[in-house]
Amino acid sequence: MRVMKIGVIAIQGNVEEHVRALEKTLAEQGREEGVVVKIRHRGIIESCDAIVIPGGESTTIGRLLEREGIVPELTEAARAGKAILGTCAGLVLLAKEGEVEVAKTGQPLLGLMDVKVKRNAFGRQKESFEALLSLSFLKEPFHAVFIRAPIITHAADPVEVLATLKGHIVAARHGNIMALSFHPELTEDRRIHHYFINTCIQGRNKS
Amino acid sequence: MEKVGEIEIGELRHGTELLKRGFASLQKGGVIMDVTSKNQAEIAEEAGAIAVMALHAVPADIRKAGGVARMADPMVISEIIDAVTIPVMAKCRIGHFSEAEILEALGVDMVDESEVLTPVDSHHVDKRDFTVPFVCGARDLGEALRRIEEGAAMVRTKGEAGTGDVKEAVRHMKLIMGEIRSLKGKNEEELKDVAKELDVSAGLVQETAELQRLPVVNFAAGGIATPADAALMMRLGADGVFVGSGIFKSEEPKKMAAAIVEAVNNYDNPNKLADISKGLGVPMKGIEISVLDESELLQVRG
Numbered sequence: 001m002r003v004m005k006i007g008v009i010a011i012q013g014n015v016e017e018h019v020r021a022l023e024k025t026l027a028e029q030g031r032e033e034g035v036v037v038k039i040r041h042r043g044i045i046e047s048c049d050a051i052v053i054p055g056g057e058s059t060t061i062g063r064l065l066e067r068e069g070i071v072p073e074l075t076e077a078a079r080a081g082k083a084i085l086g087t088c089a090g091l092v093l094l095a096k097e098g099e100v101e102v103a104k105t106g107q108p109l110l111g112l113m114d115v116k117v118k119r120n121a122f123g124r125q126k127e128s129f130e131a132l133l134s135l136s137f138l139k140e141p142f143h144a145v146f147i148r149a150p151i152i153t154h155a156a157d158p159v160e161v162l163a164t165l166k167g168h169i170v171a172a173r174h175g176n177i178m179a180l181s182f183h184p185e186l187t188e189d190r191r192i193h194h195y196f197i198n199t200c201i202q203g204r205n206k207s
Numbered sequence: 208m209e210k211v212g213e214i215e216i217g218e219l220r221h222g223t224e225l226l227k228r229g230f231a232s233l234q235k236g237g238v239i240m241d242v243t244s245k246n247q248a249e250i251a252e253e254a255g256a257i258a259v260m261a262l263h264a265v266p267a268d269i270r271k272a273g274g275v276a277r278m279a280d281p282m283v284i285s286e287i288i289d290a291v292t293i294p295v296m297a298k299c300r301i302g303h304f305s306e307a308e309i310l311e312a313l314g315v316d317m318v319d320e321s322e323v324l325t326p327v328d329s330h331h332v333d334k335r336d337f338t339v340p341f342v343c344g345a346r347d348l349g350e351a352l353r354r355i356e357e358g359a360a361m362v363r364t365k366g367e368a369g370t371g372d373v374k375e376a377v378r379h380m381k382l383i384m385g386e387i388r389s390l391k392g393k394n395e396e397e398l399k400d401v402a403k404e405l406d407v408s409a410g411l412v413q414e415t416a417e418l419q420r421l422p423v424v425n426f427a428a429g430g431i432a433t434p435a436d437a438a439l440m441m442r443l444g445a446d447g448v449f450v451g452s453g454i455f456k457s458e459e460p461k462k463m464a465a466a467i468v469e470a471v472n473n474y475d476n477p478n479k480l481a482d483i484s485k486g487l488g489v490p491m492k493g494i495e496i497s498v499l500d501e502s503e504l505l506q507v508r509g
Contacts, residue, residue, distance in 0.1 A: 011472055012236035012257060040472060056233050056257070057293050063255040064472055088233075105252065105292050119292055125316035126338045128226045129219040141216065147229050148294065148316070186229050 003033050004200070007048035010038035011064045013056020013089060017185035022052070025193040045073040050083040050200040053090030055147070055183050058119070059107045062093055066108050078112040083176045083200035091179035092117050092150050099153060113174045114156035121151040121168065121181075133182070135163045135171055138191055144182040146170075151181055176203050222338030227360035230294075230317065230340050231424040234258060234361070234447055238437065238468050239426070241265050241451040244283065245290040251454070254464030258294040258316070260449065261287045266323050266369030267452035267491065270505070276324040278306040284313050296342070301509035302328025311339040317361070319343070322508040323368045323451075331509065334358030344428065346379045346506055348386035349405035352415065355423055356407050362421055364445075365506040366429015369452050371493025373430040373439065375506060380427055380443045390416035420444075429506070432457070432490045434470030434483050441474035458488030 004026070008018045019036050026034040039045060051074065053061070065071050078084055086094040092102065093110050095117040102109070102119055122129070125148055132141040152169035155161060162171035162178070170181035176199055184192040214220055237257025242248045248259045263279040264272065278299050288295045294316035299306035301320055310318050319342045320332055334341040335358035344365035345351035351362045364383070366376030390398065390412065398416055402409040414422050427440035428449035437448045450467055457463040466483050473479040501507075 010236075013233050015236065017232070056235070057237065059252060059293055060237055060255045060257050060468070064468070067469065068472075101292055124288075124314045125226075125230050125294065125340065126311060126314065127221065128230065129221050130214055130223060130225060131219050132214050132216050143214065145225060145229055147226060147233060183229060186225065186232070 003035060004031060004050075004204075005048050006034065006036045006050045006052065006197075006200070007039045007044055008036060008052045008054060009061065009065070009070070009090075010040045011056070011061050011068070013061065014054045014087075014183065014185050018052050018054045018087075021185050021190055021193050022197070025190045025197055028190065029194070029197065039070065040068070042069040042073055045070065045077050048077070048082065049204060050085070050196070051077055052196075053084070053086040053093055054185065055088030055090065058089035058092035059105050061089055062107045062109070065093070071108065071110065074110055075112065078177060081176050081203050081206075083196060083203055084112065084178070085196045086177075086179045087183055087185065088147065088149060088181060091152070091181055092119055094177060094179050095152075113172070113177050113179055114159055115152045115172060115174070115179070116154040117150050118153050119150045120148050122146060122149055124148065131165065133163050133165060133170065135192075136160075137162065137195055142184070142191065143187050143189060144170075144184075145186045146182045149181040152179070176200075224360075227340035227358075228423055231342070231361035234294075234426075235424055236471060237447045238471055239296065239447070239449045240454055240464060241449070242287060242455070245286045247455055247460075248287045248291045248295075250461055251464055252291045252293050254461065255468035256293060256464065257447065258296055259287065259291060260319060260451075261295055261297045261315070265452040265455055266505075267371070267456050268369075269323060270369040270503075276300075278303070278310065278324070281309065281313055284310070284315065288314055298324055299332070300324040301326035302330055302332060304332045307332050307337065307341075311337055315339060317342055320359075320509075322365055322505050326508050331357050342426070344506070344509070345383065347382050348415075349407070351383055351421055351425070352405055352407040352411055355421065356411055359423065361424045361426060363426040363428040363449055366427070366431070367496050367499075368429045368505050370430050370496055370499070371432040371453060371456070371491040372496045373432065373436040374496055376427050376429045376431065376440060377443065379429075380440060380445060383421070383425070384444050387415060387419060387421070391419065430496075431467075432493060434466045434480060434487075437467045437470045438474035438480055441471055447471065452491055456491035458490075462487050463490070
């Protein structure tokens with residue numbers, strides 16, 4: 001099988017952190033030959049097996065994804081069953097629909113996941129928090145960092161809820177697409193990145 | 208970075224170093240724009256700004272007006288907070304912890320303890336006590352590390368605000384980067400000497416030497432007026448840029464704002480930068496820094 005290639009959307013935000021976490025995860029799995037590339041322009045996604053949309057500002061990332069012509073490539077990647085991980089702003093971008101404050105900005109959503117999202121759901125930066133979170137696929141809780149975090153307010157049927165906090169959905173999966181409200185790239189715990197790469201491998205074996 | 212105890216199940220922990228630096232880290236690759244009204248904030252958000260800096264006047268006007276420059280009117284800040292979904296930052300005077308507390312109470316996402324306003328103290332605010340993260344200006348590595356030690360979660364060059372002349376921002380960025388490079392290869396004793404000279408802890412100097420970058424996000428600010436200026440600062444190693452007067456003092460703010468955002472994303476691609484820079488109207492007029500009297504410089508404050 002050809003070498004695994006993971007692309008990180010590198011327009012803005014926690015790009016380096018995801019790249020580093022993915023490289024370490026690949027090494028921990030004995031897949032040192034795997035490569036992680038940054039995506040700032042069109043023409044790269046097609047050669048990737050998996051894509052990460054990092055945290056940052058969803059309005060900024062969304063507008064530049066459009067201007068750079070990356071949106072149709074992401075849609076195609078999702079259709080082809082490639083693994084996609086969206087964290088924080090990435091979660092907002094993956095959603096089909098946003099609550100009123102998302103709609104107000106007129107920001108483009110990719111609509112790849114059948115969920116409705118609310119931005120800054122816990123409040124402003126001073127309300128950002130760290131918490132221990134139970135995720136359905138992990139035995140032990142995960143130290144999760146929520147920064148001006150969004151939540152999923154509604155998830156339609158095929159979408160699997162992976163974690164809730166105070167009654168809000170903060171992690172979900174729809175086929176090969178996974179979205180998180182928090183930032184697994186900001187801590188040293190790589191269990192989520194392992195889970196993501198495993199999803200990608202399962203997808204590759206199927207196809 | 209400070210060590211915190213184990214978090215318990217069900218606990219939400221606020222205001223930690225990780226959250227402050229994490230917020231700053233999310234701004235990387237972005238453009239933070241000075242705005243003085245709800246309307247300008249909306250233009251900035253639409254153009255793709257990562258955050259806005261709420262002010263009563265842009266630095267060029269502060270410079271022109273003279274007198275004491277203070278924190279912006281809380282009414283204007285609140286209006287801007289309500290108008291946009293991107294983070295809103297605001298400036299407090301150097302050492303004015305009450306202004307900083309008011310900004311935190313208003314719900315500002317990051318406080319800029321800024322030399323653009325009139326300082327009230329030779330000591331800076333103790334930023335560790337706050338839940339809200341801070342950004343501070345620096346001209347060299349010593350200033351940058353002292354601000355980080357006081358709790359700043361982001362550093363920016365001071366440059367010379369309100370001039371539209373990027374010369375000083377270039378100088379400050381090169382100086383900081385060069386000083387970091389010069390730490391490479393120094394042994395523990397030598398790093399301790401540097402720490403004493405700069406009046407910061409040895410641990411912080413050691414961390415900087417190992418990382419070969421500041422342990423927090425490092426933005427460019429002060430005099431950036433065109434897409435080319437923004438690209439230049441990114442090429443020099445900035446993690447992102449602040450644009451003050453450069454947008455709303457230009458002839459076509461909407462075009463200029465969007466172009467600077469695109470320039471930051473394409474800073475290493477001259478062909479794209481050429482396209483991006485076309486037809487933007489007249490940039491802010493500006494003042495060449497060398498004609499300013501020493502007493503008119505903002506960067507020497509704080």
